[in-house]
Amino acid sequence: MAGILDTIIFANLTVGNIILFAVxxxxxxxxxxxxxxxxxxxxxxxxxxxxxxxxxxxxxxIIYVLGIIIACxxxxxxxxxxxxAGGVVGVAVGFASQNTLSNLVAGILLMFERPINVxxxxxxxxxxxxxxxxxxxxxxxxxxxxxxxxxxxxxxFTSEITNLVSNVARRFDYNISIRYSDDAKKAIKAAKRxxxxxxxALKNPAPSVYVDELGAHGIxxxxxxxxxxGFWWDARTELLWSIFKALxxxxxxxxFDQLTVWFGExxxxxxxxxxxxxxxxxxxxxxxxxxxxxxNANQGRV
Amino acid sequence: xxxxxxxxxxxxxxxxxxxxxGKSDAGNSPxxxxxxxxxxxxxxxxxxxxxFEDKNGMYHYKRNITGWxxxxxxxxxxxxxxxxxxxxxxxxxxxxxxxxxxxxxITIEPNGxxxxxxxxxxxxxxxxxxxxxxxxxxxxxxxxxxxxxxYGAASRGVITRYHESEVYSLPPAVRNYQEGLLxxxxxxxxxxxxxxxxxxxxxxxxxxxxxxxxxxACAKMIIQSSDVADVFGVDQPIRDGMTECVQxxxxxxxxxFCNIEGALLDATFTMDMGMR
Numbered sequence: 406m407a408g409i410l411d412t413i414i415f416a417n418l419t420v421g422n423i424i425l426f427a428v429x430x431x432x433x434x435x436x437x438x439x440x441x442x443x444x445x446x447x448x449x450x451x452x453x454x455x456x457x458x459x460x461x462x463x464x465x466x467i468i469y470v471l472g473i474i475i476a477c478x479x480x481x482x483x484x485x486x487x488x489x490a491g492g493v494v495g496v497a498v499g500f501a502s503q504n505t506l507s508n509l510v511a512g513i514l515l516m517f518e519r520p521i522n523v524x525x526x527x528x529x530x531x532x533x534x535x536x537x538x539x540x541x542x543x544x545x546x547x548x549x550x551x552x553x554x555x556x557x558x559x560x561x562f563t564s565e566i567t568n569l570v571s572n573v574a575r576r577f578d579y580n581i582s583i584r585y586s587d588d589a590k591k592a593i594k595a596a597k598r599x600x601x602x603x604x605x606a607l608k609n610p611a612p613s614v615y616v617d618e619l620g621a622h623g624i625x626x627x628x629x630x631x632x633x634x635g636f637w638w639d640a641r642t643e644l645l646w647s648i649f650k651a652l653x654x655x656x657x658x659x660x661f662d663q664l665t666v667w668f669g670e671x672x673x674x675x676x677x678x679x680x681x682x683x684x685x686x687x688x689x690x691x692x693x694x695x696x697x698x699x700x701n702a703n704q705g706r707v
Numbered sequence: 708x709x710x711x712x713x714x715x716x717x718x719x720x721x722x723x724x725x726x727x728x729g730k731s732d733a734g735n736s737p738x739x740x741x742x743x744x745x746x747x748x749x750x751x752x753x754x755x756x757x758x759f760e761d762k763n764g765m766y767h768y769k770r771n772i773t774g775w776x777x778x779x780x781x782x783x784x785x786x787x788x789x790x791x792x793x794x795x796x797x798x799x800x801x802x803x804x805x806x807x808x809x810x811x812x813i814t815i816e817p818n819g820x821x822x823x824x825x826x827x828x829x830x831x832x833x834x835x836x837x838x839x840x841x842x843x844x845x846x847x848x849x850x851x852x853x854x855x856x857x858y859g860a861a862s863r864g865v866i867t868r869y870h871e872s873e874v875y876s877l878p879p880a881v882r883n884y885q886e887g888l889l890x891x892x893x894x895x896x897x898x899x900x901x902x903x904x905x906x907x908x909x910x911x912x913x914x915x916x917x918x919x920x921x922x923x924a925c926a927k928m929i930i931q932s933s934d935v936a937d938v939f940g941v942d943q944p945i946r947d948g949m950t951e952c953v954q955x956x957x958x959x960x961x962x963x964f965c966n967i968e969g970a971l972l973d974a975t976f977t978m979d980m981g982m983r
Contacts, residue, residue, distance in 0.1 A: 572861040604799055608856035608869045633802055633855060633866045 417481060426479040433472025437465045448516060456540050460513075504559065505542065511562035512541040520566050528567040529556060570634040574607060577630055577641045581648065582623035587657040589616050589624050595651040596628060603647070605640035607631040623660035739884035741790050741917050741950075743836070750790070753884065755848060757833065759788070770833070772848050779845065785838040788845070792887060792922040793955045794910050795828040795868055797847045804910045805976070807856055807867035808889065810874050812904040812983065815895040815930070823893065824875040824945075825906075826886040828853075828868070829915070829922050834953060844955060850885040858907050859980035867907055878921070878945060887915060887922035890945045895930045903928065903936070903982045912940035912974030916949035923949065928978075936982050939975040 410421035441461045448457045474484055499506065516539070521527050525536045527546070534548035544561050546554045569575070583592050593614045600606045600614070610631045617627035628648065632640040652658070739752055746766055749758030757770040759781070766781040796804060808825050815821060833846040856869035873879075878888055889908075895901045906928055915924050925941040944951075970977045 573864055573866050574857045574861045602852070604853040604855055605802075607866075608854055610857060610861075631857065631861075636800065636802060 422479045422481070426476045429472060429476035429479060433469060433476065436472070437468040440468060441465050456512075456516075459541060504557075507559045508542045508557050511558035512539070512543075515539060515544070515558055515562055520571075521568055525571070526569040528569065529561055530564050532556065573634055574610075574631050575634050575637050576610075577632065577637055579628040579630075579645055579648070580617070581626045581628060581652075582620060582659055583626060583652065583657050584623050584660040587624070589626065591655055592624075592626060592652055592657045595655045595657065596626070596648045599647045599651045600628070600630060600644065603640060603644055605632045605636045606644065607633070622662050736880075736882045738920050739790075739831075739882075740919070741792060741831075741883075741922075743787050743789050745787055748788075753850065755850070755884075757846075757848075768833075768845065770846055770848065772850075777846055781835060781845070783835060783837060787836050789832075789834040789836060789842070789953065791832050791834060791952045792829045792883075792915050792917050793832040793847065793952060794913060794915065795830045795849065795851065795853070795870075796910055797830055797955065798849050798853055802855055803866040803868055805858070805865050805867040806908045806910065806913070807858055807869050807905060808908070809869070809871045809905045812902050813874060813893065814900055814902045815893055816900060817895060817898045819895045821893050823891050824878050825872040825889045825891055826870070826879075826881055827872070827889045827924065828870050829885070829887045831884065832953065832955060842953065850882075858905075858978070864980065865907070878923075881921065883917070883920055883922050887924060888945060890923065890925045892925070892927045892941070893930070894927065897930060897932055899933060901930045901933060901982070903930065905982060906938055907976055907978050908938055908940065909971060909974055909976040912942070914940060914942045914954065915952040916944035917952060918944075918946070918949045921945075921949075922952075930982070934979065934981050936978045937975050938978055 410419060410424070412420050414420060414423065441464065444461050444464055445457060448460060474488075477484055515521075521536050521539070521544070523536050523538060527534070527536055529546070532546055532548065532554050534546045534552075534554065537545040537547045537553075539545075541558070543558055544556045546556060548554060581592075581596070583589065593616075596614045597612065600612045606612055607630075612628070612630045614626060614628050616624055618625035630640065630644065649659075737753065746759040746761065750756060755770075755772045757768070759766040759768050761767075764782075766783065768777075768779045768781055770777045795806065796802075806827060808827060810823075810825055813821070813823065828849075828851040830847050830849040830851075832844055833848070834842050835845050836842045854869045856867050858865050858867050872889075878890075881888060891906060893903060906926070908926055913924050913926060915922060917923070923945040925943050925945060926938060927941050928936050928938045930936045970979060
């Protein structure tokens with residue numbers, strides 16, 4: 406058997422060399438197939454089909470080249486010159502495509518880390534929008550105003566990414582001011598009633614409405630509502646107006662910024678009554694309900 | 708003062724919540740008729756009106772439920788339409804695939820079993836059918852106000868269609884256009900007492916059945932520990948003679964807002980973030 410394998414066919418090539426060459430080529434083909442299949446399975450669903458194809462082809466080509474180089478050594482073909490030349494070309498290409506390579510590496514890392522997925526709503530470097538596609542070199546984002554933005558993966562990878570829909574639910578807040586003359590307890594009850602009726606205001610975590618601050622111009626209410634991530638904007642836009650209407654129905658209103666200036670020692674009541682002179686309106690209508698309670702007015706002396 | 712008297716005094720001062728085992732105020736409600744109808748049939752029921760007008764060979768579908776209207780043109784020959792209860796996961800949008808029912812606490816003995824009846828919201832599907840039996844969903848209406856909730860944490864939980872129910876030991880009378888009955892079999896597989904006050908059901912495997920007065924589904928909850936339970940639907944009616952509903956599940960996409968990895972195995976949902 407050993408004798409057959411050592412039989413010289415051509416120059417210094419033996420039968421054994423030829424068999425080994427064939428075995429290496431077959432092994433290369435099988436390994437390339439296996440790695441392609443594993444890669445395809447691993448990347449499936451993580452990125453676009455186009456990118457998966459490209460990645461698989463790139464890996465397959467690298468494996469073929471390596472396999473052929475190894476197999477060629479059995480045919481006594483000296484590829485060292487080719488390798489040196491390839492190395493030099495590689496260094497030159499590497500320098501020239503430094504950014505491209507860093508984008509490529511970032512793209513591969515993004516695929517495995519998966520901070521974002523296609524369809525997610527994200528904020529990156531001031532760009533807000535939906536992820537349209539994650540490629541090997543760049544990520545495409547469609548802004549809310551419909552603009553196309555291409556973000557290089559290197560830039561995306563090193564930036565702070567806010568994924569607005571990564572979690573199933575998110576919270577949004579309102580700050581609502583009411584007048585000092587209004588009953589905050591009644592306002593809270595009215596707001597909660599409206600929130601409870603809205604389907605996208607989650608039952609759990611429960612919404613909270615509370616007096617947050619006693620402001621310069623009114624009582625500041627804080628409203629905190631949890632909503633499904635994909636529908637929070639609908640809830641946010643609908644609820645604010647609904648809460649406002651409910652407060653109005655309870656005769657609770659938003660205070661307007663006011664500054665009452667008193668001149669000298671003039672009697673405040675006299676000054677107030679003079680405001681309505683020559684008009685069809687009452688003092689209350691001119692000053693607003695909040696002025697009925699003197700402590701609500703910002704009083705300044707000049 | 709003896710402890711028993713203190714307890715009684717405290718109990719007397721406490722506001723008692725009404726228990727409603729096997730009783731419901733829906734006994735005298737009108738009954739909605741589900742089934743297959745020809746296009747000349749019109750519905751006018753509790754604020755819902757729907758029907759088809761034949762306009763030169765094409766049907767014009769009109770629906771109105773308390774001011775919420777929908778219209779469509781339908782081209783079909785010798786067809787019919789169905790009114791059937793469907794799972795309450797389609798309105799106002801495809802938000803979730805999970806139904807959460809909150810009820811008063813039930814404490815189950817170690818290795819114990821019990822069966823309770825809960826109410827669950829339902830929606831009504833309007834299906835079209837050709838003479839060959841091909842069906843499609845035309846419209847969905849509901850007499851319930853939808854409400855959603857979050858089971859678990861925002862980072863690792865699921866959005867659920869929320870409903871509160873009393874606990875019944877016998878099937879109560881319910882408004883068959885608004886609510887269905889869920890027969891829930893509770894099985895405590897642990898050696899400790901377990902307390903349950905909510906169930907989260909995955910829509911797949913939760914098959915609805917209906918007859919002339921009731922809509923129903925069956926599910927089983929197997930308690931694995933004090934905080935973990937497996938919940939899955941059981942494909943059976945609560946009584947003989949009920950008709951199986953068309954499953955809308957096959958026609959809708961699964962919600963993307965399902966985050967729990969490993970908690971959903973086919974039709975079994977593992978409630979691993981508490982049962983209370």
